[in-house]
Amino acid sequence: MTRITLKSLCTAASLLAAGVFNTQAQEDLVKYVDPMIGTAKMGHTYPGATVPFGSVQLSPDTDTIPYGVNGRYNPDVYKYCAGYQYEDSTIVGFSHTHFSGTGHSDLGDFLVMPTVGKLQLNPGTETDPDSGYRSRFSHDEENAEAGYYSVNLKDYGVKAELTATTRVGVHQYTFPESEEAHIILDLKAGIYNYDEKNVWTIVRVENDSTITGYRQTSGWARTRKVYFAMTFSKAFKSYGQEKQKGQVYRGFWGRFDQNHNFPQMAGNDLRLYFDFDTEENEAIQVKMALSPVSTAGALNNMEAEVPGWDFDAVKQQAQETWNKELQKVTVETLEESDKVNLYTAMYHAFLGPTVYMDVDGKYMGLDRNVHEADGFTNYTSFSLWDTYRALHPLFNVLQPQRNQDMVQSMMVHQEQSVHHMLPIWSHYANENWCMIGYHSASVIADAIVKGNADFDQNAALDACIQTARTRYFDGIGEYIDRGYVPEDKDGASVSKTLEYAYDDWAIAQAAKKLGRNDIYDEFIERSTYWKNVYDKSIGFMRPKLSDGTFKKEFDELNTHGQGFIEGNSWNYSLYVPHDPSGMIELMGGKEKFSTHLDSLFTMELPDKYFENTEDISREGIIGNYVHGNEPSHHVAYLYNWTDDAYKAQDKIRMILDQKYMTGSDGLSGNDDFGQMSAWYLFSSLGFYPVAPGSVDYALGSPAVKEAMLNLDNGNTFEIEAKNQSSKNVYVRKVELNGKELTKPFITHDQVMNGGRLTFYMSRKPNKNLYN
């Protein structure tokens, strides 16, 4: 990799030089992306076609499990967050919206399925696929790439291919000869579907090859509406819908045959079909454009992004777009499979938040009014409890403009919120209130502190402050008054207290940067409240009651009913990312803490403690350390605050090795919209943002041999791991731009200004490193 070495001599490379370099060096990185990674078990990723941060995620659904059966929750629905499970043998159809890696879902809008032969309008079951329109398939005849997916639908002899632009999904179905070829549009289908999730759906058949409509649901998003425009490359010869209850125009039964060739359909149960005659190997293309605001917007998006009928050109454009994004990090790795993991991680990291506006800038606001994004790209689907940790910090390095736009998207959310609150977990002009904390504040503070903040910073800070002062939200009033959330008033009280304290610290850092001293004082004080839930007598964080006493019965291994959410006290007690030194001191000092941390990774966590916790599974655990869920993502790096930084190094390499693998079951837990992947990217490169809102990155142990960050500002930041091998997981010394580092930290500016970070790797730990 001579070119990197040569390049490194010029840390302030000009844009031109960088451009020339990239052109010369550009490798096809798309080939390393395997969208199948994470599609088995708990990864919750989808294998279908999408572009970076695209509004459309066009992907096969292998089942559409209802949320409830006879009024009771169906645990299997959790498996189908992304609509696809690798172990399944049938495909129901291809729908246009999917979250990537989340632990809850929604979406699955507008399921399309080509069939041949007798028309069936129900999906059927996996055990009896012939009972419905679904088809058997084999992974041998399936191909998933960044921006492209194909599969042979065995039951029909139809080859299905998918690709996408930001707002348009493009299908190509290659049929056998038939007088009974159908394309089904199931508006009833959806992910995480309730019986009455469809509040209303409408379809208009505008002409013999264009239809428009919308789907309005109340599920995870209380009120969610997606508009569409759909066109076929060939005119259909007839069409219709499944007869459904309540579909008729009331009072005028029988005036129309509403089920056949009647261009206006509405209800909450629509399943439509479109009939074609096909010749052998005839390809019919379908374009489905989405819009958050109107069918007119959807039609406009289609015209702007995919005016013609060239599937291959759209595919090529999608893959070129991906390649361009992936070029932001070029690497040399020990194994080819490491490149697969790394570029797939980048791919997953760049799937969301997703663009949420029409090509003309119009989007649906949280106030249900149509707004126009003024000077920014509006994004949605903020899985913030996950993504504030490493994904948004990663964006501040690799996607600075998008991260600024995301902040602006959060700010308009706050302006439009009747609660005047920043997003908690928001999607599609809704707040679903999932998980805890107000981590938008972390994202905003991180951007401000790191200087990636071309927005009204004081207004952004004000939005954080107003959010953090919303007394009726989830125990905040009690937290403000008492310095902790009392467990008898509000569940998961310790998790909330700890996360509020961190968010408050982040707010304080932004206030400091902006010279808002009164705000700094208020929130730096609040940032110490984590101490109020620490029980020195047992050495763990522990729920406190409103009378000031700690909860009596307490099990620090149990994740349920102990004052925590999606984690036990063992893991969550380490959640003081903004003051590890203070925490370590309170927990008995560096030496004791280091040993304590060791035991986290080595102790045995009996199955009973996580078998009923959706987000934690055996695959994601090392000892009692839970990597498959987020609260501990910073934990391995805490050794940097002891005198045993070397212990972080082997832990990180162990996690990278064991918890990220190729293959459909390669992910050890929900990818959580890129947070798991962002951890992988940072850690592979040798550094990690333990406390977003700080400019510091903690150093770990890189897994790459060499890497270059091709930054948007034209600079390059290079990482080299000398003497790298799978066994040389320890760092003997580190140099930044040739100068040895005495502390295990580098700053954001040091990265963004460009330069070279050189790790000298070793099989044996250097116990004196940084000390």
Added chain:
Amino acid sequence: MTRITLKSLCTAASLLAAGVFNTQAQEDLVKYVDPMIGTAKMGHTYPGATVPFGSVQLSPDTDTIPYGVNGRYNPDVYKYCAGYQYEDSTIVGFSHTHFSGTGHSDLGDFLVMPTVGKLQLNPGTETDPDSGYRSRFSHDEENAEAGYYSVNLKDYGVKAELTATTRVGVHQYTFPESEEAHIILDLKAGIYNYDEKNVWTIVRVENDSTITGYRQTSGWARTRKVYFAMTFSKAFKSYGQEKQKGQVYRGFWGRFDQNHNFPQMAGNDLRLYFDFDTEENEAIQVKMALSPVSTAGALNNMEAEVPGWDFDAVKQQAQETWNKELQKVTVETLEESDKVNLYTAMYHAFLGPTVYMDVDGKYMGLDRNVHEADGFTNYTSFSLWDTYRALHPLFNVLQPQRNQDMVQSMMVHQEQSVHHMLPIWSHYANENWCMIGYHSASVIADAIVKGNADFDQNAALDACIQTARTRYFDGIGEYIDRGYVPEDKDGASVSKTLEYAYDDWAIAQAAKKLGRNDIYDEFIERSTYWKNVYDKSIGFMRPKLSDGTFKKEFDELNTHGQGFIEGNSWNYSLYVPHDPSGMIELMGGKEKFSTHLDSLFTMELPDKYFENTEDISREGIIGNYVHGNEPSHHVAYLYNWTDDAYKAQDKIRMILDQKYMTGSDGLSGNDDFGQMSAWYLFSSLGFYPVAPGSVDYALGSPAVKEAMLNLDNGNTFEIEAKNQSSKNVYVRKVELNGKELTKPFITHDQVMNGGRLTFYMSRKPNKNLYN
């Protein structure tokens, strides 16, 4: 009435002169309007506050009867088309949208009710008012005027007053002293309510005195959405909602108390309350602005129309607006009560179609996209089967600009229709397909033929043609192919054939005027198809089957299952308004026909023939002539095509006398959005548009002594009935501008050019008149 006589000398009065005249003469005509007329029995009018053609109809609802009980239709719901029945003793609340006089309904949006004492959030029942929030009231303490309504709510000692602008309803509630004063907002309430009619409702409590939201229903309109913004003149001290199933944010039960002081509510069952402390006689005002497109639009409408808090000023403005409209006809009558009937008829005639756009011109299109009205005012609620007959012709005289705007509203409806059809019965961006025919064509043709057509006339004609060629609509294909609708293919086949033939004639007239000869030929041919359903052997129109034979069993008195809709063959057989002479000839000539017509008015129609027909009741019948429903509205004037025009005169005076009275039960049938009232106005003035699409008016027998039409073009057209009395119902001779008329017709131009029509009345018929 000297001023009229003086004025009449100058038929081409200048605008200035007219202005001066009006100013001098302007009488308070609002005092003659009694909105209570028609509120009992079958009138289906509402007594509340509205302005001419206003979007808001703020009116008391005395019950909210569900459409169905245990899945079965509740016939009582029909009584409550306008929400109010005079005989009732309780008021449930005040809602903001009402149709006037229709035979089917919808609406009843946003019911508001002030209460005092223990909070109750269900409406209760009339038999046990204390079981809910409704209140007893007395007509003695109730006052209904044009633009103003007040009532004392006995149960609470609250005086309720209502007024309105075009888009804003204004309430004033004068409370007693209380610490438990409430204002309830019931979003579940509605007119013609189904169990699941509310598809979705949303409320945001924006601050301590402003709330916004919408109500989305699927009832008569399949998909209907009304947005609102509501403000209180005084901040509420607390608020909340009735607990309802499915209201919580799924997956996060218990994180919020969503029932008290939580500013975001959604579901389909919302009942809200707002609490106040009140002093004795403290008045709290409420403004409710509506919008078809957004809550932002509603707020904007409120700001534009009622920025402040001056109830009396809004009331005064509403009444001045009414007075201005009523001045278009000034009269001298025999009795004071005739003025009440006449101005109330004008009031009812000017209630709809209603304005359907925001102050900035934005409206919801039939394609569910937001459009902006370009150079016209967009209207909705077209009850065309009724209103094409006399109401739109009346508008061509008294509301020419509005009628042109209504035509343009129909044209954009057609452009936005996926069927490419003009409205049949449309309301709120929906087509409800109620009743038969395509009478938009009549309205458009009438405007074109009469020269009140400042719109793209050829485009309007094209819209008519496309509508009339929609083969899948209601038997049109069969009608085109066979020359009639076969009863075995499509019910009410005779009514449809007759009305299509008339509409086709109207299209032909417009085509002729525009020089479109091919279209004229096509449609003038179709206009003769009425002959195909005439059975000469019995002398009645009779359903024909697809094999060309007439239906065997047939009862020309029965309104059910005989091939007619809302009428029997006796009445409907006379429905050839565009060719009375041809019809009379086919029916045996003038003499025979005249006698035939006599018997219609004198024969006895047994109860069994109409007791199950919603739109026909004993009150509306004279013999077998049904005035309380529309198909026979032209019938009395048919004598003009015989040699016995005098017979029309006493019939018309009889109908005016017997079927239009003061008092709540004064109307003899549904007012049908002003059609019944338009008949009254034309007939009182002495002329009637038997066949809209023709420039001719048939002369009858005026009931006024003198009248002046103050036309928008600055001309005045005067009618004088010399020797007028209640017994002098016959016309001895008629002069137009001093010249005796030899035929019982005048033309539209003769009216619009201004002039004087003098009837010489007599107690005895002049059998030679016009012969």
